[in-house]
Amino acid sequence: MNRIAAANLYRYDLPLTEPLSWAEQRQQRSGAIVELTFADGQRGWGEIAPLPGFSQESLAQAIDSARYHLRRLIEGESLIAPEPSVAFAIDCAQQQINFATAPTQRAMLLQGQPADILEQVEGFPNLPRCVKLKVARAPLQQEQKLMQALLDQMPVTEFRLDANRQWSFEQALSFCRAVDMSQVSFIEEPCDTLAASVCLGASGYPIALDEHLQDPLFMPTAFEGLSALVIKPSLVGGLARCQELVNWAKQNKIKVIVSASYESSLGTSQLATLAEQWSPQQLPGLDTLHYLQPHTLPSIPSADTDAAAISPAHWHLIWQS
Numbered sequence: 130m131n132r133i134a135a136a137n138l139y140r141y142d143l144p145l146t147e148p149l150s151w152a153e154q155r156q157q158r159s160g161a162i163v164e165l166t167f168a169d170g171q172r173g174w175g176e177i178a179p180l181p182g183f184s185q186e187s188l189a190q191a192i193d194s195a196r197y198h199l200r201r202l203i204e205g206e207s208l209i210a211p212e213p214s215v216a217f218a219i220d221c222a223q224q225q226i227n228f229a230t231a232p233t234q235r236a237m238l239l240q241g242q243p244a245d246i247l248e249q250v251e252g253f254p255n256l257p258r259c260v261k262l263k264v265a266r267a268p269l270q271q272e273q274k275l276m277q278a279l280l281d282q283m284p285v286t287e288f289r290l291d292a293n294r295q296w297s298f299e300q301a302l303s304f305c306r307a308v309d310m311s312q313v314s315f316i317e318e319p320c321d322t323l324a325a326s327v328c329l330g331a332s333g334y335p336i337a338l339d340e341h342l343q344d345p346l347f348m349p350t351a352f353e354g355l356s357a358l359v360i361k362p363s364l365v366g367g368l369a370r371c372q373e374l375v376n377w378a379k380q381n382k383i384k385v386i387v388s389a390s391y392e393s394s395l396g397t398s399q400l401a402t403l404a405e406q407w408s409p410q411q412l413p414g415l416d417t418l419h420y421l422q423p424h425t426l427p428s429i430p431s432a433d434t435d436a437a438a439i440s441p442a443h444w445h446l447i448w449q450s
């Protein structure tokens with residue numbers, strides 16, 4: 130691999146378009162950008178974006194770890210199990226994952242209060258091909274009613290549901306029996322335990338794994354109803370681990386959905402590149418970018434790119450090797 134000559138770290142703080150609750154209510158998304166300069170002058174970029182409430186590491190810990198690992202790489206040593214957000218960023222930078230094109234194809238994310246979701250859907254100029262609906266957030270009957278209303282409005286749209294392990298088996302079964310599931314391609318992590326989700330699969334309902342894949346020691350085993358792996362590289366970790374999951378899914382004829390963790394346009398564009406590579410048939414879950422106010426990317430790497438090309442309004446240098 131091309132030798133790394135130098136590394137820079139930039140921090141960003143981007144205002145959100147609406148407050149979001151990750152661990153607590155937030156008005157902005159913060160993260161860091163890795164810039165590598167290789168011995169031949171080429172550059173590589175990656176994004177460190179641990180998500181509060183979902184990642185084990187904080188941004189401060191991730192930045193410390195990135196400094197440590199980048200120094201090791203420059204000294205010609207290997208990485209030693211960096212945190213997932215750091216591993217993802219360094220791998221993208223080292224492998225020069227393309228971020229030149231903005232992600233256009235994606236499953237539309239529907240979350241919030243039922244009334245807000247319905248209002249949002251009524252405003253759609255065209256019916257989306259695929260939506261991801263967050264469930265298990267309101268009383269069952271209210272969500273069944275919402276689901277029925279959405280199915281009535283979008284009779285040919287593919288639905289992906291995400292319960293984030295918040296239902297018991299009985300709640301999940303009761304929801305599935307009460308609504309028409311024919312347009313639902315899967316429910317991500319429906320139940321509070323994997324055993325309960327496996328039982329739901331055995332009852333005839335399609336299941337996807339997401340949070341379980343973020344445990345580095347977890348390797349899926351095929352079960353009846355397992356339909357998709359939802360891979361969020363910022364939470365899963367390095368590209369080799371993601372590739373291992375992709376390979377397993379292919380061998381077992383399970384879909385792969387590449388999904389975002391509210392990265393900036395840099396990380397989201399790299400996820401679009403990876404989605405095209407790993408799972409070109411499936412719409413990725415990249416509809417998180419619109420929660421971040423419009424912002425500038427580092428300019429596309431070229432021989433004469435320098436730090437000044439990065440908009441000082443959004444990014445600032447915090448470390449140089």
Ligand SMILES: O=C(O)CCC(=O)C1=CC=C[C@@H](O)[C@@H]1C(=O)O
Pocket residue numbers: 180183236238261291293339388389390391413414415416417
């Ligand atoms: O998967 C998608 O389509 C978008 C990403 C998304 O829904 C999430 C990303 C990260 C944390 C959560 O907010 C949420 C999820 O639980 O999947």
